[in-house]
Amino acid sequence: MTQDTDRGKIGYFCSYVPKEIIYAFGKVPVRILPTAVKASEAEAYLPRNFCSLVKITLASFLETESDLEAVIHADSCDGLRRLNDVWRHYVDIEVLQLLDLPRIDTPLGHQHFDHALRRLVTRMEERYHMRLTAEGLKRAIIPYNEQRSLLTELDKRWSQGLIPTTDYYGLRHVALTDDPVLANAQLRDRLVEMPGQEPPSSRKARVMLIGSLLVNRDLVEAVEDYGAQIVAEDSCSVGRDLATHIRVPTNIDEMLRDMAARYLDKPPCPRMRDLPRRLAYLSQLISKRRIDGVICSYYKFCDLFMSEYPILRKAMHDLDLPVLLLEDEGEATLSGQHRTRIEAFLEVLR
16 A cells, blocks of 8 residues: 555544544544643633643644644543534634544444444545545555554563663654554564564563553653663553454445444443453453553543542552552643652562
8 A cells, every 4th residue: 555645634532533534535644642831721711620631632732833634523531522612612623523432332332333433434525525435444444454463563572671662652653643654664664673582681660551641751751760661551542552453344334333343342441331341451461561560640630530540549459569640730741749759659669
């Protein structure tokens, strides 16, 4: 598949939004990631005690030029639904759709999401004056299926210490924001360059990070600067996007039905009503990666993650794992208090 340099860019706000549909319409899907320095810049539009991820995301687009031609919102949570409302009034980037996401991974949920995807397709057909075909959707599915395989292998190598964490996060960012054909070429090249065996090293505390959209880069660097090794992460940008490959039958109806089922079947985040499966997935990851401690970094005032935390903390304690909770206020750098708490937590793991 060749890459079209004339593709426009469409932003999307949730890992449950199928990138393949966007790409099939000749557009590059770009994961919306916050870039503003301070979330407080959005407080003229949102309350101070509102989710800091929503605030920092809005602040990133209020005054900054963007090369996005449109965005697709998702009703993942109350905060993102409110962002959709505010965005339509104050951000000069077209909203194509507020994608309706179910919260259950059941046949009824699959059917509901299938209908939502068809509404999105209809909207994009009207907007871009083209018909989505089975062949076009198949051509879009293939590079993303390849990317999932490449990212899975990259994640495995990273957990083995074969690639620096900063490089790993850089490659994940490329996969989230670049044309998949170009991104896949970078991923393949980097995998070829890596050594094939785990390098010998002194035993370091093995840490898992749990977050929502992504974990603060400054936090990642601090953990490793203090002598620990990050070997696993569960967030929308790392881990939960490694979904099962999407099948490519010849019938577009079957493609959309399978896409709906596969996206809902990915490792669940707290928005899904499936806490047992989420805890089972995290427990399996902890066992497989031989985790010594868990750091939960949640955006401040994020109701979904904060309400889950007491249950998750008990599950971790039942596994004899120390847990640290940090609240991310949307700032680019960690506070001195956060650094002190991280250092003290990692001392316990040694």
